[in-house]
Amino acid sequence: EAQVTQNPRYLITVTGKKLTVTCSQNMNHEYMSWYRQDPGLGLRQIYYSMNVEVTDKGDVPEGYKVSRKEKRNFPLILESPSPNQTSLYFCASSSPGQGDYGYTFGSGTRLTVV
Amino acid sequence: DQQVKQNSPSLSVQEGRISILNCDYTNSMFDYFLWYKKYPAEGPTFLISISSIKDKNEDGRFTVFLNKSAKHLSLHIVPSQPGDSAVYFCAASPHSYSGAGSYQLTFGKGTKLSVIP
Numbered sequence: 001e002a003q004v005t006q007n008p009r010y011l012i013t014v015t016g017k018k019l020t021v022t023c024s025q026n027m028n029h030e031y032m033s034w035y036r037q038d039p040g041l042g043l044r045q046i047y048y049s050m051n052v053e054v055t056d057k058g059d060v061p062e063g064y065k066v067s068r069k070e071k072r073n074f075p076l077i078l079e080s081p082s083p084n085q086t087s088l089y090f091c092a093s094s095s096p097g098q099g100d101y102g103y104t105f106g107s108g109t110r111l112t113v114v
Numbered sequence: 115d116q117q118v119k120q121n122s123p124s125l126s127v128q129e130g131r132i133s134i135l136n137c138d139y140t141n142s143m144f145d146y147f148l149w150y151k152k153y154p155a156e157g158p159t160f161l162i163s164i165s166s167i168k169d170k171n172e173d174g175r176f177t178v179f180l181n182k183s184a185k186h187l188s189l190h191i192v193p194s195q196p197g198d199s200a201v202y203f204c205a206a207s208p209h210s211y212s213g214a215g216s217y218q219l220t221f222g223k224g225t226k227l228s229v230i231p
Contacts, residue, residue: 004157035221040123042223043158043203090157102148102205102219105157 002027006091006106013081013113021076021109023091031094032074033058033103034066036087043090049074081113117141118206120222127229133191135225137204140185144206148219149178149189152201161202162189194229201226 004025013019025032033048035058045058049068063085065077074093078085088110092103119138127133137147145166150158164171164178164187171178177190191198204222 040223042120043221045218048218092157102150102160102163102207103158105150105159107157108155 002104004091004093004104004106006089006109008109009107010110011112013111015082015113016080019078019081019111021078021089021091021111023074023076023106024072025074025091025093025104026072027093027095027104028071029093029095029104030071032068033092033094034064034074034076035090035092036060037090037108038087046076046089078111081111083113085111086113087111115140116223117144118204118220118222120202120204120225122225123223124226124228127194127227129196129229129231130193133189133194133198133227133229135189135191135202135204135227137187137189137222138185139187139206141206141208141220142185143208144220146207147178147180147187148205148207149176150203150205150221152203152224158203191227194227196229196231199227199229 007022030051034046035043037043044060046064047066049055090108091106094103117140148163149161151161152158162173162176162178164180169180180187201224203224205219207219
């Protein structure tokens, strides 16, 4: 089944403790992206990657890092999480061969930083 | 500056009636538009799209209308069903997804649709 898999689904952590949210896709997509969803703010892009070793900042990159060492994986790293990073995070992937479907999204990771 | 605007945070509709969700955009470079549907505890899923060369695209109960001169699009759901209750995101891209160019989508803030039985 074609899908984007995020782990973990739920995470509660403390301020300053480094964490990584993993994202993997099995569709051989070139493009991957991370979004956060907050009430009243919709989906805001954090980082995106056009292909392996090619990453760029989105609209809200502060406090986040990403890497794209393999085509299928695009982890989101919070080196020193803070409470304002409490949010719902989505990973997405896409490809020109995706046709009219735009992005395929993962199921989300709900992060709480206390 | 918000380039894709969904000015109604929420909408309530009776089952069987029409739901109309609106979206406005400001960037003239956008020429491909998509609607995504999102249920709680799930990721957004693609619903329907439209290219700027068209003014209407229909898929079953869902129809998207595009008014380029007004930079406005709308999603019509007829008839509305309780299972349609979800958050709907409008998204726009500066290039057709079937061609080369940016893969970037710009999303609106979403409209929460509630269909009342």
